[in-house]
Amino acid sequence: MADIPNNLKFLDSHEWARLEDDGTVTVGISDHAQELLGDIVFVELPDIGKNIAKKGDIAVVESVKAASDVYSPVSGEITEINEVLNDNPEIINASPYDEGWFFKIKPQDIEELANLLDSEAYKKVSES
Amino acid sequence: MNTTYLNAFHHAEGGNMVDFAGWEMPINYGSQINEHNLVRQEVGVFDVSHMAVFDLKGDNQISFLEKLLPNNINKIKSLKKALYSPLLNYKGGILDDLIVYHLGDSNFRLVSNCATREQNKKWFNEIASEFNVEVDFKSDYSIIALQGPSSKAILDKLIQTNIKNFEVYTDSNLMIAGTGYTGEKGFEIISDKTKGEEIWHEIINHGVKPIGLAARDTLRLEAGLNLYGSDMTEENHPYDSNLSWTVDLKSKDRDFIGRDALQTKTDSPNILCGFYTNERGVLRSGAKISYEGGSGTITSGTWSPTFKKNIGLCRIDRNHPNEGRAFLRDKEINLFFCETNFLKYLK
Numbered sequence: 001m002a003d004i005p006n007n008l009k010f011l012d013s014h015e016w017a018r019l020e021d022d023g024t025v026t027v028g029i030s031d032h033a034q035e036l037l038g039d040i041v042f043v044e045l046p047d048i049g050k051n052i053a054k055k056g057d058i059a060v061v062e063s064v065k066a067a068s069d070v071y072s073p074v075s076g077e078i079t080e081i082n083e084v085l086n087d088n089p090e091i092i093n094a095s096p097y098d099e100g101w102f103f104k105i106k107p108q109d110i111e112e113l114a115n116l117l118d119s120e121a122y123k124k125v126s127e128s
Numbered sequence: 129m130n131t132t133y134l135n136a137f138h139h140a141e142g143g144n145m146v147d148f149a150g151w152e153m154p155i156n157y158g159s160q161i162n163e164h165n166l167v168r169q170e171v172g173v174f175d176v177s178h179m180a181v182f183d184l185k186g187d188n189q190i191s192f193l194e195k196l197l198p199n200n201i202n203k204i205k206s207l208k209k210a211l212y213s214p215l216l217n218y219k220g221g222i223l224d225d226l227i228v229y230h231l232g233d234s235n236f237r238l239v240s241n242c243a244t245r246e247q248n249k250k251w252f253n254e255i256a257s258e259f260n261v262e263v264d265f266k267s268d269y270s271i272i273a274l275q276g277p278s279s280k281a282i283l284d285k286l287i288q289t290n291i292k293n294f295e296v297y298t299d300s301n302l303m304i305a306g307t308g309y310t311g312e313k314g315f316e317i318i319s320d321k322t323k324g325e326e327i328w329h330e331i332i333n334h335g336v337k338p339i340g341l342a343a344r345d346t347l348r349l350e351a352g353l354n355l356y357g358s359d360m361t362e363e364n365h366p367y368d369s370n371l372s373w374t375v376d377l378k379s380k381d382r383d384f385i386g387r388d389a390l391q392t393k394t395d396s397p398n399i400l401c402g403f404y405t406n407e408r409g410v411l412r413s414g415a416k417i418s419y420e421g422g423s424g425t426i427t428s429g430t431w432s433p434t435f436k437k438n439i440g441l442c443r444i445d446r447n448h449p450n451e452g453r454a455f456l457r458d459k460e461i462n463l464f465f466c467e468t469n470f471l472k473y474l475k
Contacts, residue, residue, distance in 0.1 A: 065160075067412075
């Protein structure tokens with residue numbers, strides 16, 4: 001398994017969150033998650049402006065093998081989606097922590113981030 | 129868990145291993161789509177040694193197979209060819225599907241699915257005893273499937289044969305047949321595991337990539353080939369499973385198991401039909417579909433790497449309209465019914 005970037009926070013359902021300089025939070029799925037799913041063929045992304053609660057289901061990722069809900073690591077409003085994924089969902093497999101991000105959220109409460117798993121704790125979850 | 133003799137190879141190649149009916153098998157070696165495309169466009173090799181091989185012994189093998197199978201063994205009896213047939217119970221329900229190979233003289237071999245091996249072993253022995261035929265279960269045989277448009281060029285590097293589709297070549301305990309489960313030209317190579325290991329590594333050394341079971345499933349579905357346990361079970365019979373061509377009722381004195389029951393089923397109200405949709409998302413096995421005048425169920429559904437859309441098989445009314453609908457995560461999806469061989473229909 002590739003190294004897990006240590007600037008990310010995680011849900012145990014395999015989503016990652018990264019706090020950006022502008023105060024938004026970028027969300028994607030982990031390398032471990034894309035490996036479990038296998039070749040990804042579709043994503044359903046949320047509408048910009050939509051409000052979501054922490055751990056609410058907000059997107060769907062579908063591989064040849066299975067469909068899976070994607071949960072939001074924090075509460076807030078969707079400000080941007082990665083439209084590249086609509087035509088090239090396979091970049092989630094190739095680059096889960098970088099080009100394969102799903103959406104950005106303007107967080108309601110930045111403290112929620114602190115309560116997520118850090119990369120060490122997530123590593124343990126994904127190896128168990 | 130059971131393993132094939134190539135288990136260490138699969139691990140070393142980075143195979144993602146899963147429990148497949150009690151066997152640890154590679155689902156993919158990274159990307160099932162890349163593996164699928166390799167077989168469609170060039171060539172790939174599968175370890176399918178988890179399937180069950182039964183060799184028959186005795187003088188009455190043909191009589192036994194005439195009784196056992198709805199397809200007529202006499203079509204291949206002196207031809208060294210392979211024949212596909214379902215296996216039926218007395219009610220005409222499908223117990224499994226298999227390929228029977230004529231090995232030469234009056235000797236035959238059956239190759240059936242993995243999950244049904246114990247049940248088949250019992251069933252074959254039960255029927256065979258009436259005919260004084262011995263059923264020799266080969267518990268540790270090697271089955272290698274070399275599949276794809278370049279498969280003949282690779283086979284030529286191993287051995288010189290002229291076998292064509294469904295033909296069988298034998299040399300002591302090595303058997304090569306022009307059969308497969310991908311819709312491509314290909315060969316299945318059966319031998320003991322010592323010979324199998326030698327052949328596998330020779331094929332790999334010619335640059336052929338190993339292919340996992342996930343790609344095997346999308347390849348067979350694009351070719352409209354049924355999967356036992358999904359597209360047909362004991363609750364189904366050949367006429368609602370797109371297999372009427374495997375039931376040979378012509379010779380009136382051939383009293384195969386299930387024959388009487390099938391007489392009443394020839395115009396079954398249900399059929400197995402293909403479907404596809406151009407919409408986003410993948411309808412999968414178990415999903416309900418509806419259409420004007422009826423409803424049905426998807427038996428296999430996947431995303432097709434070749435056609436880049438959702439395809440599958442469903443069981444619906446024989447008299448169905450051209451279009452239907454299904455729900456995918458609360459969204460209504462339009463789908464089109466079509467022939468089961470997508471390689472011909474959608475090309």
